[in-house]
Amino acid sequence: MKVISPEQMKKIDECTINEYGIPGILLMENAAAAVAAQASSMMGGCAGRRVTLVAGRGNNGGDAFAAARLLHSKGADVRVYLVGEKTGLSGDALFNMEILGRIGIMVTEITEKTEMNYFLTDLYTSDLVIDGLFGTGLSGDITGIAAEVIGRINQFHGPVLSIDIPSGIDGRDGSIKGVCVKADATVTFGLPKLGLVLHPGCCYTGTLITADIGIPACVIGKQDIKTEIIDLDMVSAMMPRRKPDSNKGDYGRVLIITGSTGMTGSGCLASMAALRTGAGLVYTGVPKSLAQVYSAKLTEPIVIPLEDGGAGRLSASCIEHILGLMDKMDVVAIGPGLTAADDIRKIVGAVIENCEVPLVMDADALNAISAAPSMLKKLKTEAVLTPHPGEMARLMGTDTKQVQSDRIGTATGFAQKYGVTVVLKGSRTIVAYPDGWVHINTTGNAGMATAGTGDVLTGMIAGIAAQGVPAGDAAAAGVYLHGLAGDAAADLKGMYGMVAGDIVDILPVAIKEALKESR
Numbered sequence: 001m002k003v004i005s006p007e008q009m010k011k012i013d014e015c016t017i018n019e020y021g022i023p024g025i026l027l028m029e030n031a032a033a034a035v036a037a038q039a040s041s042m043m044g045g046c047a048g049r050r051v052t053l054v055a056g057r058g059n060n061g062g063d064a065f066a067a068a069r070l071l072h073s074k075g076a077d078v079r080v081y082l083v084g085e086k087t088g089l090s091g092d093a094l095f096n097m098e099i100l101g102r103i104g105i106m107v108t109e110i111t112e113k114t115e116m117n118y119f120l121t122d123l124y125t126s127d128l129v130i131d132g133l134f135g136t137g138l139s140g141d142i143t144g145i146a147a148e149v150i151g152r153i154n155q156f157h158g159p160v161l162s163i164d165i166p167s168g169i170d171g172r173d174g175s176i177k178g179v180c181v182k183a184d185a186t187v188t189f190g191l192p193k194l195g196l197v198l199h200p201g202c203c204y205t206g207t208l209i210t211a212d213i214g215i216p217a218c219v220i221g222k223q224d225i226k227t228e229i230i231d232l233d234m235v236s237a238m239m240p241r242r243k244p245d246s247n248k249g250d251y252g253r254v255l256i257i258t259g260s261t262g263m264t265g266s267g268c269l270a271s272m273a274a275l276r277t278g279a280g281l282v283y284t285g286v287p288k289s290l291a292q293v294y295s296a297k298l299t300e301p302i303v304i305p306l307e308d309g310g311a312g313r314l315s316a317s318c319i320e321h322i323l324g325l326m327d328k329m330d331v332v333a334i335g336p337g338l339t340a341a342d343d344i345r346k347i348v349g350a351v352i353e354n355c356e357v358p359l360v361m362d363a364d365a366l367n368a369i370s371a372a373p374s375m376l377k378k379l380k381t382e383a384v385l386t387p388h389p390g391e392m393a394r395l396m397g398t399d400t401k402q403v404q405s406d407r408i409g410t411a412t413g414f415a416q417k418y419g420v421t422v423v424l425k426g427s428r429t430i431v432a433y434p435d436g437w438v439h440i441n442t443t444g445n446a447g448m449a450t451a452g453t454g455d456v457l458t459g460m461i462a463g464i465a466a467q468g469v470p471a472g473d474a475a476a477a478g479v480y481l482h483g484l485a486g487d488a489a490a491d492l493k494g495m496y497g498m499v500a501g502d503i504v505d506i507l508p509v510a511i512k513e514a515l516k517e518s519r
Helices: 006-018 024-043 059-073 091-102 117-124 144-155 217-222 232-238 264-276 288-297 316-326 342-354 364-370 373-378 389-396 400-405 407-418 453-465 471-493 500-518
Strands: 050-055 077-083 107-110 128-132 160-163 185-189 207-211 227-229 253-257 281-287 302-306 331-334 359-361 383-385 421-424 430-432 438-440
Touching: 006 024, 006 217, 024 059, 024 091, 024 128, 024 160, 024 185, 024 207, 050 059, 050 117, 059 077, 059 091, 059 128, 059 160, 077 117, 077 144, 091 107, 107 117, 117 144, 232 471, 232 500, 253 264, 253 316, 253 453, 264 281, 264 288, 264 453, 264 500, 281 288, 281 316, 288 302, 302 316, 316 342, 331 342, 331 453, 342 359, 342 364, 342 373, 359 364, 359 453, 364 373, 364 389, 373 407, 383 471, 389 400, 389 407, 389 421, 400 407, 407 421, 407 430, 407 438, 421 471, 430 471, 453 471, 453 500, 471 500
Parallel strands: 050 077, 050 128, 077 107, 128 160, 160 185, 185 207, 227 438, 253 281, 253 331, 281 302, 331 359, 359 383, 383 421
Antiparallel strands: 421 430, 430 438
16 A cells, blocks of 8 residues: 655645545545544444544644534534634635534634633543544644643543544654654545654554545556555565475575674574575575584574684685575575674675675675675675664664654665665664665564564565565565564564564464465
C-alpha cells in the first residue's frame, strides 16, 4: 500500500475537487461516514451510547461535526466541543457545524477563558471519545488550552478514536509536536500518511483503518508517490516457488565472509539464516585459526578457512582466495563479526571492486566503507547495505540523532548518491532504492533489539537473493519476513527472553505460514 505526505494528500484533495468536480463537502461526508462506522463498531452499536467529540477549527473539525450528526441519527448521545472560538470557522467545517445547531446539537467552545467542568464531566462519562482536533496540517508544537485538552483525553480510560491522524503527530515524519492523543484506533482517508506508520507516531495511532472516501484512483495515479508499506502480497509475489524437479544448485550458492575471535556467532547466525530462508548452499568463509570452532557449530553450511596469519581475523593475504570463491557464487555477503582492522578495509575494498554477483554488506563491512564511502562508486553489481542508525551515521559523517530525525531522507539520499539499496534498520525499518522508491516495514517488535538479529537479516537477504530474486526485492522480502519471524518468536517466548537464534529457528514456520496465507 502506498503511503503519502500531507503535502501529497493536499494535492490529491485539490485535484479531486478542482479537476474532477467532486465537492469537498461530499468528501467530508464520506470521511464522516467512515468515522461513524468505526465508532459504532468500537462501541458495539450506537443506541444509548454517549460519545464526546473534540473538534478543531479546520477540516478535521468539520469531519468531527459531520460524524456527530451521523452518530446522533443512529441513536447516540453526542456531546460536541470546539477548541477555540466559532468565529474562526469557515467553509465545509462551518457548514457542518451550522447543521448541528439546526438539529439541536449544541457545540460548546473551549477557550483559555472557559471553565472545563462540563467538558470533563462529559468526557469521563462517555463510552467513546473522538479526536478531531488537529489534522495533518499541524506544524508547530501544541500548547495552551489545546495541550490541556489532549492531556485530559489521554486520562480517559475508555476507547479513543482519532480522525485522519491523532492530534499531535507530524504527518510528514511521525514526530510528536509537544503532546499527542493516544488513540486506540485511527480512521485515515484515501491513503495512510507517513506520520502514521513511522516511529514514534505509529505508537499513538492504534489500529489503523484506511477509508475510501471517493477519491478517484486516477487522481492518486497522477501523483509521484514512491513510498509503500511492505505487505504480505508484495513479499509473496517476490518469493520464488520451489520446483518439484529441482536440486540444491537451483536455489543458489551464498558466500558469507565473516568472523574474528570472540565474534564467531555472527557468521553462524547469518549462515543458518541464509539456509533457513531457502538458499541451496552456503559457504562460510572464516579465519583459518577459527575454522574448527565454526565447523563444530555449523553442520549444514560449508566452512572455508581463509588465511588469517594466526591472528583470529582475516588477513589481506586471503583476498585472492576470496576473489576465486566469488566467481563460483550467486550472492556474496560480507561484514558480520570481521572487526575494524586495516586488512579488513582492504578486503572489503577488493570485494566491492571485483564482485559481479549481488552483494550484501553489513556490520564491519560498513565500518570499513565509512572511511571512504566513495569506494561504492566502484561497484559492478547490485549492492544492499544494512546499517543500523549508528552505522548509517558513520557512513554519512553525521550523528545518530540526525539520522533518526529523518530516516527516509537519510536512507534515500545515500541510496541515490551511491546507487545502492539501503536497509536502515530500527523500528519501522526503511528500505531505500537508487531510483528514489522507499519501502517501510511494519513487522517486528522490541524483542528483536538483541545481539545478532542484524546478522540474521544479512543472511536472509543473501539467501533470498541467491534464489534469483533481484537484490532490492530480496531486501524488502528479507526485512518483512525477518520481522514476521521476530513476531512469531515473541509470541512463543516473549520479548524479554528471545534471542537471535530463536528467530533463525522459527524462520521456516513463519515463512510457511505467511506464504500459505497469501497463495
